[in-house]
Amino acid sequence: MSYLPCELHCHTVHSDGDFTVAGLQKAAAEDHLSLIALTDHNTSSGFEEVDQSIVPVLKGIEWTTYFGHMLVLGANDFVDWRDAEPDNIDEKMKAVRAAGGVVGIAHPFQDGSPLCTGGRWEFNVRDFRNVDYIEVWHEAFSPKNTENDRALDMYTRLLDEGYRLAAVYGRDWHRPAAAERHWGCTYLHFDGGAATPEGAKKAIRLGKTVASTGAKFIFRVHRLGKTYGLGSTIPRGNAIFSFFTDLHSREKNAGRETIEYKTIKIVTNGGKTALETRCDTRHERLRLERGHWYRAELWGDVDGERKILAVTSPVYCE
Numbered sequence: 001m002s003y004l005p006c007e008l009h010c011h012t013v014h015s016d017g018d019f020t021v022a023g024l025q026k027a028a029a030e031d032h033l034s035l036i037a038l039t040d041h042n043t044s045s046g047f048e049e050v051d052q053s054i055v056p057v058l059k060g061i062e063w064t065t066y067f068g069h070m071l072v073l074g075a076n077d078f079v080d081w082r083d084a085e086p087d088n089i090d091e092k093m094k095a096v097r098a099a100g101g102v103v104g105i106a107h108p109f110q111d112g113s114p115l116c117t118g119g120r121w122e123f124n125v126r127d128f129r130n131v132d133y134i135e136v137w138h139e140a141f142s143p144k145n146t147e148n149d150r151a152l153d154m155y156t157r158l159l160d161e162g163y164r165l166a167a168v169y170g171r172d173w174h175r176p177a178a179a180e181r182h183w184g185c186t187y188l189h190f191d192g193g194a195a196t197p198e199g200a201k202k203a204i205r206l207g208k209t210v211a212s213t214g215a216k217f218i219f220r221v222h223r224l225g226k227t228y229g230l231g232s233t234i235p236r237g238n239a240i241f242s243f244f245t246d247l248h249s250r251e252k253n254a255g256r257e258t259i260e261y262k263t264i265k266i267v268t269n270g271g272k273t274a275l276e277t278r279c280d281t282r283h284e285r286l287r288l289e290r291g292h293w294y295r296a297e298l299w300g301d302v303d304g305e306r307k308i309l310a311v312t313s314p315v316y317c318e
Contacts, residue, residue, distance in 0.1 A: 003190075003216065004034035004187065005187055005214075006034055006036065006186050006187070006188050006200060007036045007185060008039070008058075008073070008104070008168055010024055010028075010037060010171075012024050012038065012046045015041035017174040019175060020049075021038070022049065022051065022054070024036070025050070028055045029055045033055060034195035035188070035197070037059075037060040039060040040062065042062070056197060059073070063084060065118050067089075067118060067122045068123050069107065071105075072096050072101050072103060072104075073104065074101050074102060076100040079101075087124055089125055090127055094130055097132075100201075101201075103133075104131070104132060104168065106138070107119060107135055108135070109147040109150040109151050133165055134154065134158075135168055137152075138169075140181040141182045141213050152311065155167055159295075164314075166203075166205075167313050168204070170186075171183055183214075184212055184213045184214060185250065187209065187210040187216060208230045210312045211310065215310050217243075217296065217298045217312065221234055221239050223235060224237075229315075230312055230313050232316070233315070235288075239286060239287070240285055241283065241284045241286055242282065243281060245279060245298070247261050258304075259309065261298060261309060264278070264281055264297070266297075268293060268295075274294065279300070288317040292317045293315070295313065296311075297312075298311075
């Protein structure tokens with residue numbers, strides 16, 4: 001499967017990061033990331049220094065406002081962020097998408113003032129069809145990072161309301177970090193197996209994404225002789241879920257926390273568990289219900305505390 005590890009939220013000296021652009025790319029290559037997005041605060045000036053031969057880079061910007069931070073990836077034209085306000089954000093998002101960009105909500109439950117003014121999402125989105133993805137996990141993985149729990153709850157609620165959004169991880173990478181912290185990645189699906197900026201946008205738009213501590217964790221669904229991947233719409237009825245789980249992928253990134261992988265869950269509407277099985281399970285049967293969405297979650301223990309360790313974007317039952 002052509003799912004490759006990417007980091008979609010990075011900063012350099014062009015805003016508040018410590019990396020030069022070349023230094024960030026070198027760090028990404030050393031971390032065996034297949035692609036990164038350069039998302040400096042309110043500027044894309046660093047993209048002029050990118051060397052695509054080091055590691056592919058998707059041009060982006062993090063709109064940094066008093067009402068929240070919004071990630072804009074791959075827009076072909078400038079959309080002015082300076083007059084973005086709570087009640088005009090839908091029009092701004094539409095303009096970004098009309099310019100070929102994808103729209104992401106960054107760390108919706110990050111601490112706000114006085115620690116990070118504007119860091120918490122407070123825009124009044126009227127139609128979440130204007131949003132392509134949400135950072136369901138942000139920064140280091142830890143049982144103490146409760147903002148991630150709330151972000152995943154928000155994501156679940158929006159899926160229940162009928163919106164089709166991709167789930168991603170955002171390291172919010174500003175500088176080299178101490179080895180004891182545990183960093184994740186977003187796995188994106190690339191046609192043909194090579195990571196490209198346009199391929200990254202396509203994967204996000206199609207919902208072919210996985211937010212993970214590092215383990216590679218993907219599923220497909222087999223129904224009536226056809227095979228469906230993440231983001232697909234599937235006829236209702238009995239289906240077979242096939243799991244691909246590589247627990248050792250990116251194992252070198254493990255911090256000092258002790259992580260034990262335990263189970264796989266299939267989660268559906270309302271955040272309810274439709275099925276739970278061992279983490280080394282390859283195939284399970286499940287009946288798909290009309291109007292339901294189904295995502296897979298990999299669960300385990302972090303220093304003895306039960307936590308979610310990977311989450312896929314869903315498939316949808318027509």
